[in-house]
Each structure stands twice: as C-alpha cells, then as structure tokens.
Amino acid sequence: MNKAYLEARALVEEGLKRVFTESDNAYEKLFNEVMNYSLLSGGKRLRPVLMVKTTEILGGPMDSALKIALAIEMIHTYSLIHDDLPAMDDDELRRGRPTAHRQYSEALAILSGDGLLNKAYEIMVEAILTARNPSDTALCVATIAHAAGEKGMIGGQVVDILSQGSPLEEEMLDYLITNKTARLIMAPVLGAGILSGLDLEKLKDLERVAFLMGYSFQLRDDLLDLTGDQAVTGKASNRDEVLGKNTYPSHYGLEKTRGDIDGFLEEATTILRNMDEYDWSFMIELIQELRKREK
Ligand code: IPE
Ligand code: IPE
Ligand code: MG
Ligand code: MG
Ligand code: MG
Secondary structure (H helix, E strand, C coil): CCHHHHHHHHHHHHHHHCCCCCCCCHHHHHHHHHHHHHHCCCCCCHHHHHHHHHHHHHCCCHHHHHHHHHHHHHHHHHHHHHHCCCCCCCCCEECCEECHHHHCCHHHHHHHHHHHHHHHHHHHHHHHHCCCCHHHHHHHHHHHHHHHCCCCHHHHHHHHHHCCCCCCCHHHHHHHHHHHHHHHHHHHHHHHHHHCCCCHHHHHHHHHHHHHHHHHHHHHHHHHHHHCCHHHHCCCCCHHHHHCCCCHHHHHCHHHHHHHHHHHHHHHHHHHHHCCCCCCHHHHHHHHHHHCCCC
16 A cells, blocks of 8 residues: 555554543453454555545544544454454454454454444544534444445345345345445545535435445455455455355356456546545545555
C-alpha cells in the first residue's frame, strides 16, 4: 500500500488501541483481551482509511471522521468474528491467526462480536454529541447503521448462508455481494461525503464509485479464495467451494470475474476523474492497488 494509505492506517491503529484499555475487574480485563485479540490483529483497515481519507479530500471535520472510522472497523471486525463461527463459515484462520472461537471459545467469540458492535455505537453517539455539526454527523451515523443492518451487511450474510449449496439467480447473487460487502465499503465514503456537506449530485457520484470499489473488493476476495496463498491472505483457501457458496466466480467463471473487476474499477476511476474539483489521486491509486491485491 502507498505511503498516504499507511499513514492513515497508522492513525486508525492508534485510535483502535485506545478503545478497550480500562477494566475494573479480572473478567473485564479478560474480555478486553478477547476483543483486542480480534480488533488489533492487523487487518487492512480499508473501511476506516476510506472514511478518514475521503473526509480529508473533501475538507470535512477530521475529528468526527476518525471516531466514526474506528466504529466502522469495529463493526467490520465483529462481522468477521461471527462470519468465522462454526454456525457460519466455520473457519479456523483469520488475519493469519486462529479465529476468535478457536483461540478462546464460541461463547466468548460471540460475546466479543457483540461487545465490539455495541462499543461502535457508543463511539458514534459520542461523535454526534461532540460534533460541531450534530445533524450531519447523525445522518452519517444513520447511513453506517443502515449499511451494517438487515438491509445491508447482515442482510447479505443471511442470503450467503441460506443459499449455500443451491445456485442463486443472478439478481439475488448481485444482492448478496452488494449487501454483504459493498455496503460497508460504501458507508465510510458516503458518510465522509455527508459529514463534509457534499451536495446530492456529487454524493450520488461518490456512491457509485464506492459501490464499484466495494463490489469489486468481494470479487477479488472470491478470486483469492480460489487462487490465493493462505500464507499471504491469512485465511484458509478453497473454503467457498467446500461450503457451496454462491460467488461471482462460481457463477460466471474466473475469466469473466477478472475482466469485470477491471471494468468496474475503470468506471470508478473515470467518475473520479470527472469530479475534478477535488484531488482524487489517493483514491485512484488505491483502486489500482485493490485491483491486484493479494491479501
Ligand atoms: C474480509 O474483509 C471480508 C470481506 C468483506 C471480503 P477484509 O479483506 O477487509 O479483511 P481485513 O479487515 O483486511 O482482515
Ligand atoms: C464475508 O464474506 C463478508 C462479511 C460480511 C464478513 P466472506 O465469508 O467471503 O469473507 P471471508 O473470506 O471469510 O473473509
Ligand atoms: Mg462468509
Ligand atoms: Mg467467511
Ligand atoms: Mg471470502
């Protein structure tokens, strides 16, 4: 990843380290450790970096953006902990380490996901209460909550799980990919646009860009499941086929998946180049890096 990305990621990392520190008793201490095990395990931090950098590019309020960015990463991390549970994808490796339920127990893994999710909302409410512009901030938080919920990430996960072993119609496969993954990548970009007071037309352009990035992100994840190196991805390969998952490559094949990722990301880049009152060079470079990412 490029230098600007690494700088933003370091800022996020610092913030995340400060979330679960205090504890009054041995149980709290242990549970903080369980939550930190998953939260501070070296994810790419794509979603919070998008929130911070998009806000910076648009000249929005960085203090609110950083708080909300941390909350989004906490929501994302909870979604991974639960995604890996035996009742869902039954995975043993995540971010190069044993999954939370393997390291501790199923019960503690479930509770740590719940804990991360709740803390995320606490932080976002605090961001609203301390914002210079509380109504924009509340709208930003509502956008993130919606993207994480039953019409967003959770809704996508429901289809992902219930459709295992039976091929979906194209429209429903599209719903699955859009909701389980693209929504939580669109949310920080849109959220940053809202925080920065962007007008509706530009928000729509930005929404399309983020959708194309988020959708392609899942397609690349599905390719890496098939052809990636688990020492690099930090998670077991070939799980989707074993579980009978509906994925873009399982439906359309590898070649079309690769071609479509390129097409989607080219469209995203063109839209950004046309929004030329802002400097999107960071985003354009990021898109190139995501296109060929190996982890
Ligand atoms: C993995 O997300 C789950 C998907 C939505 C594909 P990431 O690839 O962003 O995982 P981390 O946070 O870097 O571990
Ligand atoms: C997960 O999709 C999307 C989430 C909402 C967590 P996957 O099940 O493909 O993600 P990985 O491959 O386990 O990271
Ligand atoms: Mg899954
Ligand atoms: Mg999974
Ligand atoms: Mg996957």
